[in-house]
Amino acid sequence: MxxxxxxxxxxxxxxxxxxxxxxxxxxxxxxxxxxxxxxxxxxxxxxxxxxxxxxxxxxxxxxxxxxxxxxxxxxxxxxxxxxxxxxxxxxxxxxxxxxxxxxxxxxxAPTSAQAPASAAEKPAAEQAPKPNNGLDVLAQDCSKSDLPPHDGFQKGDRCVSTAFGEVGGAAENPSLLITDAPQAVSAGQEFTMKVSTRNLIRDRFLGAAAGGYYLESSVLKDGIQRGHFHTACRMLTTTDAAPDPAPAPAFFLATQDNKGGAGEDTVEVKVTGLPDKGLAQCAVWAGDGSHRIPMMERANQTPAFDVVRIKVD
Structure with missing residues (x-):
């Protein structure tokens, strides 16, 4: 010790x-x-x-x-x-x-600089728009087309560079219906069809023969489509196959009476008579100022068209 x-x-x-x-x-x-x-x-x-x-x-x-x-x-x-x-x-x-x-x-453990970066990158990547929404888009204009530009006249083998233009909401998209038509008529007999339109201002029509075909973009007025509607009757040679699209119809008329609008109204269309006996297909469809069927908000909406078949004796 x-x-x-x-x-x-x-x-x-x-x-x-x-x-x-x-x-x-x-x-x-x-x-x-x-x-x-x-x-x-x-x-x-x-x-x-x-x-x-x-x-x-x-x-x-x-x-x-x-x-x-x-x-x-x-x-x-x-x-x-x-x-x-x-x-x-x-x-x-x-x-x-x-x-x-x-x-x-x-x-x-990851560093404090790495963790926030990886957390921030994911939302940024999700929010970043993908080119063409990630879809394989063939073309969006005529820059790569080998066809000559469309000039507003009714010619094929051309590329139309006119923008689609304005499209309204689903509740304001145009619709129409044939509400009355005869089931049978005689050859050459004049008859009347009644057509109801909705959400279509019938005040715009660029003459196709004058060079106004596919020339103008779609235009809305207070969300409602400006344009007109067409009526055409063609004779069917068979009901077993799609008809030849090239021949002109037996009857055609564009209705632009400066009426219509957001509400529904009915127009009477006088068909001057069908010359041949057989079965006629009479159709009506809406058009914008340059004759295209108006665009719709959704792909699953029915376009503004209707059709009936009339027997011609």
């Missing part, structure tokens, strides 16, 4: 020599500071508290406020409570233990 007592006294004597103590202890503190730079602030604070907790307790008990005496007391008293040299060996694992979670966090 005597040798241990002498050893303690020697250590306390050395602790009172401030100059020697500073030279010995400062490198130890700097080594810890260098290691603590690689530890998060919360871990560093915890490590400092672990090392200095006993010092603060000893200082509070002794009432010592002098920093020059507090530091030597720490170095001298610590071996008494932790086992001398063994206490110094325990400090190194403590700093390593504090570093390990920090290294694991860096390896396992």
């Amino acid at each position: 005597a040798p241990q007592t002498d050893l303690r006294r020697i250590r306390r004597l050395l602790a009172t020599t401030a100059a020697a103590t500073v030279v010995v202890l400062v490198p130890t503190a700097c080594d810890y500071a260098i290691a603590s730079d690689r530890i998060p602030s919360s871990q560093t604070q915890l490590g400092r508290e672990g090392q200095q907790g006993q010092v603060r307790n000893a200082s509070s008990q002794s009432g010592t406020q002098d920093a020059s005496t507090t530091a030597p007391t720490t170095a001298a008293d610590a071996p008494e409570q932790t086992g001398g040299a063994e206490g110094e060996k325990q400090q190194a694992p403590a700093s390593s233990t504090a570093q390990a979670p920090a290294d694991e966090e860096k390896a396992a």
Whole structure:
């Protein structure tokens, strides 16, 4: 027991020599500071508290406020409570233990800069519009067409560059219906068909023969289509196959009477007579100012057209 007592006294004597103590202890503190730079602030604070907790307790008990005496007391008293040299060996694992979670966090968890970036990129990618909505669009204008431009006259093998124009809402899209027509007529006999139109202002008609065909974009007035409607009757040679589209119909008329509108009204169309016996197909369909069937908001809406068949004796 005597040798241990002498050893303690020697250590306390050395602790009172401030100059020697500073030279010995400062490198130890700097080594810890260098290691603590690689530890998060919360871990560093915890490590400092672990090392200095006993010092603060000893200082509070002794009432010592002098920093020059507090530091030597720490170095001298610590071996008494932790086992001398063994206490110094325990400090190194403590700093390593504090570093390990920090290294694991860096390896396992994404950085604060990466996480928000990846979270922000996904919504941005979802909101970014895709070219042509991601669809394989063949053409949107005549820039790549080999055909000559359409000139407003009724010619085929041309490319029409006129923009589609305005399209109204579903509830305002045009519709029409044949509400009355004979089931049979005699050849050459004049007869009347009644046509009801809705959401069609019948005030716009560019003469196709004058060069107004497919020349004008669709135009709305207060959300309602401006245009007219057509009536045509053609003779069917068979009902087992689609008819030849090329021949002109037996009867054709465009109705532009400056009436119509958002409400429904009925127009009487007089057919001057069909010359041939057989089965006639009489159709009506709406047109915009340049004779195209008006566009609709949705693809599953029925276009503004109707058709009946009349027997011609």
